[in-house]
Amino acid sequence: MPERPDYTALTRGQIAVLDRINAGEAGLPVLQQIVRLAQETLGGRGAGFAEYAADHGRIVAATGACTPAIGRRVDRADTRLRDGRTLLIPLGSLNDEFAKQVEGGDVKRMLGARCEVGDTIVGSLHVYFGESDDEPGPEHHAVLELLAGYVGRLYAARDGLPVHSSEQARRQENRDLWVAVTSHELRTPVTVIKGYADTLSNHWDTLGDIGRQEAVRIINTRAGELARLVDRLLSAASEDGDVGASPAGPFDLPEALRSAVEELPADLRRRIVLDNLPAELPKAYGERDSIATILTELATNAEKHSPPGSTVELCAGADEETLRFRLSDRGAGIRPEHVERAFERYWQAEGGDRRHHPGAGLGLYLVRRLVERQHGWVSLRPREGGGTTAEVRLPRA
Structure with a gap:
């Protein structure tokens, strides 16, 4: 100095x-x-x-x-x-x-x-x-x-800077988080049930006994999963709108990320490049089940704002205090004045493929709330050479 x-x-x-x-x-x-x-x-x-x-x-x-x-x-x-x-x-x-x-x-x-x-x-x-x-x-x-x-x-x-939260706003955020989590958690089983129900309705005669039995089995399994999700999500919201959490504990972050990638829709999964997921990293401490939700929202956001067919790179690492993972795309890149606004509920940037990726502007808001609930944090930044990098950091176990 x-x-x-x-x-x-x-x-x-x-x-x-x-x-x-x-x-x-x-x-x-x-x-x-x-x-x-x-x-x-x-x-x-x-x-x-x-x-x-x-x-x-x-x-x-x-x-x-x-x-x-x-x-x-x-x-x-x-x-x-x-x-x-x-x-x-x-x-x-x-x-x-x-x-x-x-x-x-x-x-x-x-x-x-x-x-x-x-x-x-x-x-x-x-x-x-x-x-x-x-x-x-x-x-x-x-x-x-x-x-x-x-x-x-x-x-x-006050122009263009993050908005301070009041207690009333915090309570509204918690209610919004519950709605967002509910919507996300229910989306997959509902989609599967509807898909197989449509198949049975439109192709009953051509499926044969084995095909019909398999469709009914999947519908039954997903319906049971749906019932459990509804029970869990309803019990997660207290009277003041606070959102409950699944039990936190040590977990293998690279393994959780690989599993989360496998759960992505096929078209999006094919775009993910596992650039650097070391086999040996310290354990993260948090809610392992949330990683699929967090990764899905970040990957969907990257897909929405990048050219069709372009890759999205996923990597992970650690330092003395945290574990981190990053998703990096080669889209138009987030504007510096939007790196905080992107996490506001209902806010959506101009552009993006909204025809194939409609939304209410809750995805990144949901991610920040889920990550912060685990004493971590998430940020966005423009990527050198074009595109956007999303980074999530979680405590080490």
Whole structure:
């Protein structure tokens, strides 16, 4: 870290940010530029911004060593930034989920600044420094406070930034999640039952006894599965709309992903390339049964927004805290301002093959809720060379 902030970079960056704001631009692309400017000006190893809702935060922009944390839901329990506009905190004493995802190993302290609109703290801007870096001085604090003020100005405009959740919104989200889970879980058995019922109705005479018996057997099996699903899904929703979860525990993520791929529709399954699914990975901790739902929604979204017949690559890996898997397509690519909006319920991007893939905009919303229920997180980002990468991270067992 330089002894003083890079004021030349700061001046250039401020002009660029102000030009975009004065031109009417707002939202995540400008926020990401401010975060990048904070890292560049202060000489940090990484930087990030956590947006605050009523009871939690979410990392919506990050650069450098902090990039893997984008999309993560974080705790707001640490209230020390309420006492001063900026604060230097050793990572070892910090209740901060950012710290767990900083790559490089030598990042030891964080300089944070609260971002305000009036009397409301809308989030916090963080820059991370290494063990060999000098301690940030008063000028570093002042620069970060200045940049935090720009973030506050963006949130005052409210255009294109994630929406804060109220308690009423949380309850509505839980009800929507229950509806989305129910719809997804029931889709397969209902489709199979209807298909075989149509076959019996239209081809009774040509099927023969063996064919008719097999169709009836499958209908009976799927009807039993459907009855069990209805019982489980109805009992999962409590009176306040909270959604129950299947038991969590250690599971083999690559094996679960391979099984989930086998359950995909044939046309979509043929497009999936198992690019790198190592046979030996640490166990993930979560709900194994949810992986099929999560993968189906992400793969369907990739199929919807990429050319017919193009491949979708699936890979998995691990670090010290998490296991991850990624689905990468070669479609048009998600716009930076949509990487958070895509997870809002009912929101749908323009384009995509809606004729073959109609929907209500609940797929990615469902994915985020299911992943966060397991203390993981999910994010989208444009893929280098074109396309979109969806990444899911789950805790290690």
